[in-house]
Every structure is written in C-alpha cells, then in structure tokens.
Amino acid sequence: MPHETPLISTIVAGLVLAFVLGAIANRLRMPPLVGYLIAGVVVGPYTPGFVADAELATELSEIGVILLMFGVGLHFSLKDLLSVRAITIPGAVAQIGGATLLGLGLALLMGWSVGAGLIFGLALSVASTVVLLKALQDRRLIDSERGRIAVGWLIVEDLAMVLALVLIPAIASVSGASEAELHDPFVSFVERTLNTELGIVGILAVTVVKIAAFVGCMLVIGRRLIPLVLHATAHTGSRELFRLAVLAIALGVAAGAAYLFGVSLALGAFFAGMILSESELSHRAAQESLPLRDAFAVLFFVSVGMLFDPWTLVNNPLPVLATLFIILIGKSVFAFLIVVAFKRPVGTALTISASLAQIGEFSFILAALGVGLGILPPEGRDLILAGAIISIILNPAMFWGIDIIRPMLEGRFRLQPAGPVEPSFADATLTGLDVTPDGPVTRQPVPDHVPSPQDEDIEKTSAPTRLIGHTIVVGYGRVGSVVSAGLKGRGEPFLVIEDAEGRINAARAEGIEVIVGNAASRGVLALANVEGARTAIVAIPNAFEAGQAVEQARRLNPAIRIIARAHSDEELSHLDHLGADTVIMGEREIGLGMLGWLDGSHEDAVAGREPPTTPGPEPVAAAILPEAEAPPSAVxxxxxxxxxxxxxxxxxxxxxxxxxxxxxxxxxxxxxxxxxxxxxxxxxxxxxPAPPPVEPRAVLPGVDVPGLSPDPLxxxxxxxxxxxxxxxxxxxxxxxxxxxxxxxxxxxxxxxxxxxx
Incomplete structure (x- = not known):
C-alpha cells in the first residue's frame, strides 16, 4: 500500500504548476510571479481538485525568504546600513504610523474594535521582503543608493514588526481576549523571575534588549566565527562542502536568531549575510545559494496563493478596493512625501514608493496571530490576503507607472542656469593645434531644463564640468574603469558619471573628474556638458537605465557619438532603437576574440572583418570619429x-x-x-618629397593611426x-x-x- 508523501506532493505540485503558469504569464508579457500566485490558488483549499498542504508550503517558503535575505546581506555591508540610517529609521517609522492610521480608520468604518484596527493597519503597513528584493534585483538597483535606502527601510520595518508581534499579546490582555496568556517565552521567564507582570512598556524594553543582544552577538562573535568556518571549508577544495556550509550558516543563524532572540528568520539571515560580506568569499557564497534561493522563493508565492479565497472579491468588493487604496496609493504617497521631505532625489522617492506598494509575509503572520487571539475578525484576514495577492500582482505595474510620472515630477524641480564659465584649456589640450581664443570663451549653453540638486539621483553637489570636446563615461564598474584607464593613458579629456559611493571614491583617487548622479537625468548630463561632448560611452550593465541615458544624451546633443554595452540581442535592439550609434554585446565579442586567437588575427576577428591582404590608407580615425561628428574643438x-x-x-x-x-x-x-x-x-x-596635394580636411586631435601605408609614389x-x-x-x-x-x-x-x- 503506497504511503502518503505530503511533502513531496506539495513540492512537486507547487513547482510544476508554478513553472507552467509562470511560463504562460511570461508569454503574455506579464511577470512570472503572477503565474506563481495563480498556481497557489489552483492547489489551495478554496478551489476544487488537488489540495496541497498549506502548512508545509508555508514552512518551505520560509527557506526561500531566509536564502533571499542572506543573499541581500552578502551585498549589503554594515557601513551601507549605517549610511542610510538618517532617512530609513524616521522614514520607516513615519510610514508605518501613517499606514496604520489609515487601516485603523477603515476598520472603524467597518465596525471593528480599536485593537482589530491596529493589527489590520500594521498588516497593511509592512512590505513583503521577497517582492521588494525581487523587484530591486530585477532592475539591478540593490547596489544603488535607492536600493540601499529601500533595503534599510525594509530592515527597520522588520524590526518594528518584531516589536509588534511581541506587543500583540499585551494588546490582547488589554482587550480581555481569552488567549492573552500567550506571551513570548522569554517575557514569561522574566515575569516569573521578577514575580511581577510586565506591562506594555516592560515587554517593549525586553524586546529591545533581545534585539540588541542579537546584533551585539553577531558583531562580536559572528564576525569572527562565520568567515573562519567558511574559509576553512573553502581550503578543503570540496565544492559540495562549501555549498553545504553556506546553507548551514544561512539557515542556522536564522533559526538561532528566531529561537534564542525572538527576531524574525529573515532578519537573522540578513545579518548572517552582512557579516559574511566582509569576506572575499562572499561572491562565491552568493553563487552557491542562488539556485536554491530562487526555487524556494517560488514556493513562497505559491503558499501565498493557497491562502487566498477568490470569493472574497465577490462578497466584499468595496472593502477590498478600500484596502487596495491604502496599500497602493496611501503607502506610496506617504513614502514619497517622507523621502522628499528628507531632500532626497525624486527618482529615489519614486523607487521607494513603488517598492513599498505591496504587503507580504509579515502581514500574514500578523493576521494569523490576530485571528488566533480573537482580536481580528476572519474577514480582516481575508481582506489582508486579497490585498496582498492583488498588490503583488500589480507591483510591476507600479514601477512602470513611476517611469511615466517621473518626467512630470522632474519639471517641478528647476535650477537657475549657470553663467558663462571659462573653460580650462589644460583640461582639453588639443594635440597639434594652435588654439588661441580671440576673447573670453564661454561654455556651451545649458539645456532649457536643469533640475535642482534634489532632482534624480544627484546625491551630492557636483560642480559643472569645464571640459569641451570630451568623452563622457557612464559608470565606473568593471567596464567603465577599463575604458577610463585607457582614455587617461591616451591623454584624452573625459569625465565619469557615477552614483555609487565606493566607485566615486575609487575614480577620484585616480584623479578622474566625477559627476555624481544618474546619467538618465537631464540635470546630471547638463553638469557633464553633454552638449559640448564628443562621445558618450554608456558602460553600465542595466539596459533599462542605459537606455534612458542614451535617450537623454541623444535628445540633448543629436551629434554626439554614443557607444553602449548589451548582454543580449534584445538589449542590443533596445539601445539601438533609443539612439546608440554602436552597441557592443560582450558575449559576442568574447566569442569573436576566441576565434581570433585561433588564427592569430584577434583584432580583425573582434572587428568582424577579414584580415586585409595589404594595408589600406583609410585612417582609423574615420571609423572612430566620422567627420560629420567631429568635436566642437576641431578646426x-x-x-x-x-x-x-x-x-x-x-x-x-x-x-x-x-x-x-x-x-x-x-x-x-x-x-x-x-x-x-x-x-x-x-x-x-x-x-x-611631399605627397600629392590634398583637399581641406578636419583635424582630429590626439589620434594615433598605426599601419598607415606609404604613398605609392x-x-x-x-x-x-x-x-x-x-x-x-x-x-x-x-x-x-x-x-x-x-x-x-x-x-x-x-x-x-x-x-x-
């Protein structure tokens, strides 16, 4: 007789249906997570057919949350967390308070108690860890200033929810619930030891002490022990042991944080990753945990879908719409106003707003605890689940929407155009040219729209450049740093646009002029004098932001030559459509380079041409900088x-x-x-003897042309x-x-x- 295997059947049903429906959603140009959520509804208890084990699915999904937060911690140092504390702590607290008040007001309108309204409002105020991080990772914003603020905001929300989970039993005791004795075990131990009953203030103090103890333990003991264990495992040379060590550290620290200190599993895993990020093995650890992280994150969305009763949409349409209004509009407006009040860029405010316009796992925990203690009615849990499902589905549309309203909001932030600036000829030295201005030389005119320092991602004040006829390098990562080193070695005038603090410092340490901000901003491009630039090299890997930079640069300077990078044919077509003159796909160039090394003609293979039999007289400069696009400094x-x-x-x-x-x-x-x-x-x-007479031609400064063939005469x-x-x-x-x-x-x-x- 075959035995029951609920664990295997739940995993198989969840993953198979998620794959099928996710592929269909992707085919329909929708986010795959929509298919994952529908897969959960299909295998849930509220639809006919196979019913998976909801409790097992929920526990399996926690593994995905743990691994996801562990991976984020690997790319998020303690320095990054502290660098954004000035906005994340007051901002997250204010946003939680505002959303909770909105939820409380809706609950009172529906005739619920104050305690039920507080739990309902708290559940609507906290965003989903998985959804927020997945949205940032898909857009490659984790390492940006916006990403650091969003993740720091999320950490503060998690800490606040930990306090809420401890305080809910105290709220239940005030409201006279029958299960009010369900206290945290550590709190109960303190009460027995002191032979007194702790009030709300006492419970809050104990919770803060526990969180502080966990953080101190991780900083003192974990910072030494975790890297030591991982390094010792790496020296064994066994890839299997290393992968197992990564999983053991992530899951072990998360579980220990939850059971010993009462913090969430996600928060414990995040601190484990953050401690390990200081090790040189952090990138390898992230690679080893990536496959399992993605698989279990899918199960999280399946488990959320299993909790949803579709009939809620039919039975309570108006409360569902009101709940969605609080999640999508109320929270977003609060977050936007808070970020702008802290004088952060509009782009950062919009990103934070879209990231927080959904609810997730903590909302489900709060709803379940509230219903279990008899504070929150079952209708409240259904509204929370409905709001979570729909807001998660609509979250990608929120990011699409901010791209539409962003230009309109940018127009409200203007800066007075700068006066004439005398350029530095030392910065734009022209080889072989006698440049003698007849009078005062002024900069190129600035564009009509110059945003204020709060516009876009101008995180620090940057002075306008004094370069003319220069090259603009967008991004100082692996590609941009190589390009910059080459330009610097050739003595060509150039500058870098970058918004990551570490890369900004690295570029300035090399003596490179840096404009701080996002190259998709008209204001940043104005500071870089894009109208007077000769070439723009867009070296950032994010095709979406690269496309915005290409589009803005082409709009401000139609004659500029733009070179961009791509990772796929789709990105290549996208950048070419937006105005890039040349798009280089790294994978293709690697393949051509390998073929070139096989026949000894690497340069010709990379250029995509057959090796010439005789050197031609055509100057290389004509291919690099066509005469129609000669720099302003050419004569x-x-x-x-x-x-x-x-x-x-x-x-x-x-x-x-x-x-x-x-x-x-x-x-x-x-x-x-x-x-x-x-x-x-x-x-x-x-x-x-001189060659035959030639016609007038444009002088191109500083171009060395190897291989010019001698005149046949x-x-x-x-x-x-x-x-x-x-x-x-x-x-x-x-x-x-x-x-x-x-x-x-x-x-x-x-x-x-x-x-x-």
Whole structure:
C-alpha cells in the first residue's frame, strides 16, 4: 500500500504548476510571479481538485525568504546600513504610523474594535521582503543608493514588526481576549523571575534588549566565527562542502536568531549575510545559494496563493478596493512625501514608493496571530490576503507607472542656469593645434531644463564640468574603469558619471573628474556638458537605465557619438532603437576574440572583418570619429594645393601628412607655414618629397593611426621614429624623447579625408 508523501506532493505540485503558469504569464508579457500566485490558488483549499498542504508550503517558503535575505546581506555591508540610517529609521517609522492610521480608520468604518484596527493597519503597513528584493534585483538597483535606502527601510520595518508581534499579546490582555496568556517565552521567564507582570512598556524594553543582544552577538562573535568556518571549508577544495556550509550558516543563524532572540528568520539571515560580506568569499557564497534561493522563493508565492479565497472579491468588493487604496496609493504617497521631505532625489522617492506598494509575509503572520487571539475578525484576514495577492500582482505595474510620472515630477524641480564659465584649456589640450581664443570663451549653453540638486539621483553637489570636446563615461564598474584607464593613458579629456559611493571614491583617487548622479537625468548630463561632448560611452550593465541615458544624451546633443554595452540581442535592439550609434554585446565579442586567437588575427576577428591582404590608407580615425561628428574643438585647416619646395638646411617645411617612411633625420631650423596650415617645428627633421596635394580636411586631435601605408609614389625608406611637439593654448612644448628607437613611429595628428560617395 503506497504511503502518503505530503511533502513531496506539495513540492512537486507547487513547482510544476508554478513553472507552467509562470511560463504562460511570461508569454503574455506579464511577470512570472503572477503565474506563481495563480498556481497557489489552483492547489489551495478554496478551489476544487488537488489540495496541497498549506502548512508545509508555508514552512518551505520560509527557506526561500531566509536564502533571499542572506543573499541581500552578502551585498549589503554594515557601513551601507549605517549610511542610510538618517532617512530609513524616521522614514520607516513615519510610514508605518501613517499606514496604520489609515487601516485603523477603515476598520472603524467597518465596525471593528480599536485593537482589530491596529493589527489590520500594521498588516497593511509592512512590505513583503521577497517582492521588494525581487523587484530591486530585477532592475539591478540593490547596489544603488535607492536600493540601499529601500533595503534599510525594509530592515527597520522588520524590526518594528518584531516589536509588534511581541506587543500583540499585551494588546490582547488589554482587550480581555481569552488567549492573552500567550506571551513570548522569554517575557514569561522574566515575569516569573521578577514575580511581577510586565506591562506594555516592560515587554517593549525586553524586546529591545533581545534585539540588541542579537546584533551585539553577531558583531562580536559572528564576525569572527562565520568567515573562519567558511574559509576553512573553502581550503578543503570540496565544492559540495562549501555549498553545504553556506546553507548551514544561512539557515542556522536564522533559526538561532528566531529561537534564542525572538527576531524574525529573515532578519537573522540578513545579518548572517552582512557579516559574511566582509569576506572575499562572499561572491562565491552568493553563487552557491542562488539556485536554491530562487526555487524556494517560488514556493513562497505559491503558499501565498493557497491562502487566498477568490470569493472574497465577490462578497466584499468595496472593502477590498478600500484596502487596495491604502496599500497602493496611501503607502506610496506617504513614502514619497517622507523621502522628499528628507531632500532626497525624486527618482529615489519614486523607487521607494513603488517598492513599498505591496504587503507580504509579515502581514500574514500578523493576521494569523490576530485571528488566533480573537482580536481580528476572519474577514480582516481575508481582506489582508486579497490585498496582498492583488498588490503583488500589480507591483510591476507600479514601477512602470513611476517611469511615466517621473518626467512630470522632474519639471517641478528647476535650477537657475549657470553663467558663462571659462573653460580650462589644460583640461582639453588639443594635440597639434594652435588654439588661441580671440576673447573670453564661454561654455556651451545649458539645456532649457536643469533640475535642482534634489532632482534624480544627484546625491551630492557636483560642480559643472569645464571640459569641451570630451568623452563622457557612464559608470565606473568593471567596464567603465577599463575604458577610463585607457582614455587617461591616451591623454584624452573625459569625465565619469557615477552614483555609487565606493566607485566615486575609487575614480577620484585616480584623479578622474566625477559627476555624481544618474546619467538618465537631464540635470546630471547638463553638469557633464553633454552638449559640448564628443562621445558618450554608456558602460553600465542595466539596459533599462542605459537606455534612458542614451535617450537623454541623444535628445540633448543629436551629434554626439554614443557607444553602449548589451548582454543580449534584445538589449542590443533596445539601445539601438533609443539612439546608440554602436552597441557592443560582450558575449559576442568574447566569442569573436576566441576565434581570433585561433588564427592569430584577434583584432580583425573582434572587428568582424577579414584580415586585409595589404594595408589600406583609410585612417582609423574615420571609423572612430566620422567627420560629420567631429568635436566642437576641431578646426578645418586648409592645406596648400602646391607644397613648398624642399629647402636645404637650416630650414624646412614640415608636412604632418607625410608618411613616416619619407622622413630622415637632419639638422633643421624652425620654418614658417602658409596661411591656414599648421605650424609644427620638430627638431632635426627634414621632409622628403611631399605627397600629392590634398583637399581641406578636419583635424582630429590626439589620434594615433598605426599601419598607415606609404604613398605609392614615394620610394620606401626605413621607418624612423617621429615625435610631433604638442601645441596647447598656453605654450608649445618641446618634443618628448623617444624611449625605444625600435618602436613604431608615432604619426602626427591625422587630417581625415571625406570618403568618396
């Protein structure tokens, strides 16, 4: 006779149905979690057919919550938590208070008691850990300033709910409930020891002491013990043991925090991850826990769906709508006003508002406890569940909605345009050009809309840049730092736009100019002088924010050249549609690079072309910076139709376009150039017969073009190193000595010729 297996049947039914319905939801362009919730309704007790074990599903879902909070803690240091305490503590408390008052008012209108109204309001005030973190992770906001504030806000809410769970029995005793003796075991122990009954103030004090004891224990003991155990396991070389150690630490600390200190499982797991984040093994630990975390997080949504009675929507439509109004509108408005009151950016306020516009696991716990103690009527639990289900389904739409109203709110925050700024020619040195302004030089005009420092994500005050004809690098992560190092090595003027504090400090430590903020903001781009920039390199991995940055940059400067990165064909098409000139997909470039190494032509493979049989004369600069998109600092230098005859020493005319092979060393004196020609006087250089006359072309500053083929009319000669002196606005510097005579010659600034139609 086959034995019953409720655990296996619950897991199988939950995961299989979640997969099928989640795939259908994804096909319909809806979030997969909608399918997960519907799967829970299908296997729940309120629909016909198979009924899964709701208690087992709830316990299994707790594992997903634990692993999710553990993963967040791995990317969230104690320093990050303390850095946002000034807004998260008062903000979360004020938001909880406002939402609780709204819930209390609705409860009183429905004829419930004050105690029931308080529990109902508290249940509506706290957001779901899983939903909030999943929304931030999907949008890659966890490591941003907005993400840190949202997670810190969530931690304060969890701590407040821990206090609420302890105080609910005290509320029950005041209201005379029959099960008021159900106190926390530790509180009961203190009462027996002191031979007195603790009131609400005493219970609150004991709870605060327990939480403080847990935090102190983690900081003193856990900070030393947890990394030590994980490092010892890693040195064994066993991947299985390491994965098991990660799970044991996450689940063990969470369970210990709940049983010994009375804090939530999620909070205990978060502190375990945060302690481990200081170890260099934190990224590996996050990778090992990722598969299990996602699987059990799915079971959380299934368990929520199992608690929902669809008939509630039919029997109580108006109370359901009122509950949804509090969750979606009331909480969001409170959160937005609170964040703006703390003078945070509008983008941050909108993100926090959308993140908190739902309720979840703590709401279910509060509702179950309230019904069990006889304080909250069963109708209240049904309204809470209905509000949770619908708000979770609508939460992605809230994020979509803030993208629509964001420009309208941005228009309310304006800044007076800055006056004329004299640019620093030292910052925008032009190689091979004689830049002598006739009078005071002013910056490019600022755009019509310049947001205030509270607009967008300008977390710190940034002065407008004084660069012109520069490159803007968006993001200073793994890609942006490499690009910045290359630009710095080439001596090109550039700046970085970044909003992560650690990366800002790292860039400034390298002497790089940084504009603090989000590149999707018009105000931030105005500070970076996007209208006077030559190129924008969008190096951030988030395709959504990258698209916003590309769109804004293209709108403010239609002539700017934009290069972006992508991870998939969909992202590539998205960025190309928004105005990027070149989109580089990392995975494709890696594959082409590997193929290139196989046949020894790495550069040609990466460029997507066959190796040429003979080097062509087309300048590389024409591909990098087309003439139509020449920088504002470029000049049109006419070249004389007939070159000057070659003079014997001591004087000669140096023609920068002459191929390196046509130059020989000899004594020379400074020579004069014709009108419009660039006057360059390198020491001891005599030009051999000049090439045929060329038409006027745009001078591109600071471009070295390797591999220029010699003119076929000039007899070949051994290449000699040539170094062209740099002319800036202030002085003409002598040529730098050539360190290696065998090195490839350095070509003077190239004058790119328009391609034939």
């Amino acid at each position: 049109i230098a006419p070249v004389p139709a007939e070159p000057e005859p070659i003079m014997a020493p001591p004087a000669s005319t140096f023609e920068p376009e002459a191929p390196p092979s046509s130059l020989t060393h000899s004594a020379a004196e400074p020579a004069t150039a014709d009108d419009g020609a660039v006057d360059l006087t390198p020491p001891e250089v005599v030009a051999m 000039v007899p070949p000669a051994p290449p000699l190193p040539v170094d062209v002196p740099v002319e800036s606005a202030d002085s003409i510097g002598p040529a730098e000595p050539v360190e290696d005579d065998t090195a490839a010659p350095r070509i003077p600034p190239v004058r790119s010729e328009p391609r034939d139609p």
